[in-house]
Amino acid sequence: MTDTIRLAGVGKTYDxxxxxxxxxxxxxxxxxxxEFVTVVGPSGSGKSTAFRIIxxxxxxxxxxxxxxxxxVTGPGPDRGMVFQDDALFPWRTVAGNVRYGLEEVGPPPDTTVGGRVDHCLSLVGLADAxxxxxxxLSGGMRQRAGIARALAVDPPILLMDEPFASVDARTKATLHRELLSIWQETQKTILFVTHDIEEAVYLSDRIVVFSEGPGTVVDVIDGPPDRPRDKTSEAFRETKGAVLSYFEE
Amino acid sequence: MASETNTTDYLTGGGGFDTDDARTVALQAGALVAFVAVWWVGALVTSQNILPRPPAVAQVLVADLASGQVFTLVGQSLRHYVPGLLVGSGLGMAVGVLVGWSQTADNTVGTVAQFLRPVPPLAWIPFAVIWFGLTDAGAAFIIAIVAFWINYYNAESGVGSVDPALLEVAQSLGTTTDRRLVRKVVLPSAVPELFTGFRTAAGQAWMVMVAAELLGVPGIGKHLWDAANFLQMDVVMAYMLVIGVLFLLTDRLIKAGQSRVLAWR
Known part of the structure; x- marks a missing residue:
């Protein structure tokens, strides 16, 4: 396979x-x-720096x-990006945003631009918008549009930096379920950055725990074995406790 | 008592938008009437050569509208207003975008611009005469300089305030060259500022047109200066009003285009 992400001894020092x-x-x-891997860490742990380097x-x-x-030498269409601040092009419609990458690199094999836009919009439930x-759009819909835009060029990898940090709890729960079903349907590799431990435990195959700055990996914890996950299960609570133990004084 | 309360509600705008709109229109009409009244009173206590009376001005306007002279003069002025505004705005936007986007252009062209910027546009009139003579091109040159600077600074700041996250997203979606980034992301996101610049320039261009025609290029401005030489202040005032109306028309037209193009805002 060619879509593995690998970091070895990575450091970043700013002036x-x-x-x-x-x-x-x-x-x-x-x-x-x-794989669905999440990087968790407190703010200032450099997890966003790691994200931006990848x-x-x-x-x-x-x-x-x-x-x-x-x-890695620069950004590219092999890695779709989704941000906390949705970063949609405000002068383009939802469909226009999804079309952007297709205009740049063309539609994936055996698809048309229009067909691909429709497909990605319905994948995230935005066909009507x-x-x-x-x-x-509401905050949740904007994030869906951002995901559809990233998926349009069919990148093997999806990089997501706190994409649901500014949506309300109910929308967040819905978006979690939708993201997991998109992940299962499209078989993407997802690297997800968050400071929300419950979110990380709910979504991930593995959780990479960052320490406080200068950030480094203190542990890599397997997610609970079951899917879909039950937030009230013993395994869920144990995994959450294991991650949490790194953030308690 | 009940009816009195209702009346009070109505007067304070409790009746909703219709009442507010009516109130706005009444205030605007009142302000215009008061303006003409003050002007009229002022004209009555001074001489016709100092402040012409409203009826005299109205008479000039009616006569010149009937004879078609107003339209002839507007046509003459448009012959340098339009090219001056378009050429100056186009160049201003192009150079402003370049300087806003490229650090090299900012260091070179931007530096020269900072030297030239403080020169008042009207100081270029001697050169306009020498380079272009007393022609439409000479007047257009002066108008173009005014339009250039306004558009230049708006374009530069519009490009400078592009959200960096949008550039990053575009790169992650396969936009690789600088030229394409400018075309697909920088320009569309700077369109509001470009519009503001163009709209401001279109207004300022009417102002400077009067001065530019001082050279002797036919148009509203020259007509106004000629009348002033004969102390025909009613004619001067009449064409001041014509310029005011042209300003408003241009502004409304561009504003209409603006809200169409910027429907996404």
Whole structure:
């Protein structure tokens, strides 16, 4: 398989106002094809820095980052991105946003642009909102549109940086179920960043736990064995407790 | 008592939007009437050469509208207003986008721009005369300079305020070249600022047109100056009003285009 994410000894030091600032150090972990892996950590743990390095938006100052056995040199259509701030193009309709990547790299084999847009919109339940502008949508719908846009060019990997941090709890629960069903249907590799431990335990095959800054991986914990997950089960509570133990003084 | 309360409600706008709209219209009409009244009183206590009376001005307007002179003059002015505004705005937007996007362009072209910016547009009139003579092109040149700077700064700031996250998303979706990023992300997101610049320039261009025609290029401005030389202040006032109306028409037209194009906002 060619869509494995691999970080080996990755570090990042910024030039701060008062000398160099180390955001992350010695970060090593890997994500297997088709896996759903979440990076959790307190704010300031550098988990977003790690995300941006994998996305190719920033370069590591130490170590190696590979996606599909190739070193990461910049952002690209092999890694779809979804942000907390949805970052939809406000001048494009929902369908126009989903179409963007298809205009740039063309539709996936055996599909048309129009067919692909329709398919991705119905995948996230936005078929009826195709002609609306982002400002007309609720927070949850905007995140769905962002996911559809990222999926349109059929990237093997989906990178998601706190995508549900600013939606309400009920919408969040719905989006979790939808994301899992999209993941199962499309077989994507998902790397998800969050500070919400319950979210991480609910979604992930494996949870990469970051320490406080300069962030590094303190543990990698397997998610509960069952799917769909029962938040009241013993396994769920145990996994949650294991992750939580790293954040208690 | 009950009926009195209702009346009070009605007067304070408790009746809803209709009442508010009526109130707005009444205030606007009242303000215009008061303006003309103050003007009229002022004209009565001074001489016709200092402040012409409203009926005299109205007479000029009616006569010149009937003879078609107003339209002839507007047509003459448009011959340099339109090209000056379009060429100046186009160049201003192009250079502003370039300087806003490219650090190299900012360091080179942007530096030169900062030197030229403080020059008042009317200071270019001598060069306009030497380079273009007393022609439409000369007046258009002055108008273009005004339009250039307004559009330049709006374009530059519009490009500078593009959300970096949108550029990152575009790159992750396969936009690789700078040129394509500008076309697909930077320009569309700067359209509101580009519009604001163009609209402001279109208004300012009417203002500067009067001065630009000082050179002797035929149009409303020159007509106004000629009348002033003969102390025909009623004619001066009449064409001041014509320019005001042209300003409003242009502004409304561009505003209408703006809300169509920017429906996504």
């Amino acid at each position: 701060g106002e008062h000398g160099p600032v180390r955001a992350i150090r010695h970060v090593s972990f890997a994500v297997d094809p088709g 996305a190719g938006l920033e370069t590591a100052t130490e170590g190696a980052v590979e996606v599909g056995d190739e070193p 195709a002609d609306q502008y982002p400002r007309e």
